[in-house]
Amino acid sequence: MTESGRCQCGEIKYSFERDKIISGHHCHCKDCQRATGSGKATILVISKKNLSISGEPKYFESVGNQGMHINRGFCEKCGSGILSFAKELDRVIFIKAGTLDDSSWVTIDSNYFTESADDWNKPDDHIKSFNQNPNLFENIKTVLKSFM
Numbered sequence: 485m486t487e488s489g490r491c492q493c494g495e496i497k498y499s500f501e502r503d504k505i506i507s508g509h510h511c512h513c514k515d516c517q518r519a520t521g522s523g524k525a526t527i528l529v530i531s532k533k534n535l536s537i538s539g540e541p542k543y544f545e546s547v548g549n550q551g552m553h554i555n556r557g558f559c560e561k562c563g564s565g566i567l568s569f570a571k572e573l574d575r576v577i578f579i580k581a582g583t584l585d586d587s588s589w590v591t592i593d594s595n596y597f598t599e600s601a602d603d604w605n606k607p608d609d610h611i612k613s614f615n616q617n618p619n620l621f622e623n624i625k626t627v628l629k630s631f632m
């Protein structure tokens with residue numbers, strides 16, 4: 485099943501096979517709150533080679549809580565935040581779930597950085613929660629081995 489998504493203006497489009505998604509997460513860290521202007525970012529993890537993108541996102545880098553250099557990609561024309569990656573692990577892309585054309589099939593595995601979630605945006609307590617980031621990158625490296 486091929487899934488697709490795009491920024492607001494359509495300058496940047498992407499597609500991937502649904503079964504290539506490794507995992508889904510809500511991240512409530514303060515950086516994601518600022519970058520999205522919302523209570524959290526909802527991301528889907530996928531190997532870079534399994535994602536095709538048309539258009540060139542503009543990337544802004546910030547240093548994340550664990551010293552990783554997080555690059556968040558936005559459309560230069562309309563400002564939509566579409567995806568992000570960590571420079572230290574750039575074979576993996578985090579897709580912002582809200583940019584999917586159809587996100588009804590998405591499932592979320594866990595909440596990250598619930599310590600910075602506020603009452604107006606309470607973490608979903610039906611899924612696993614972590615105060616911070618439970619070695620996301622280490623976990624992904626392990627998971628990736630079965631996808632590479």
Ligand SMILES: [Zn+2]
Pocket residue numbers: 491492493494495496559560561562563564
């Ligand atoms: Zn755009």
Ligand SMILES: [Zn+2]
Pocket residue numbers: 511512513514515516517525597
């Ligand atoms: Zn975050």
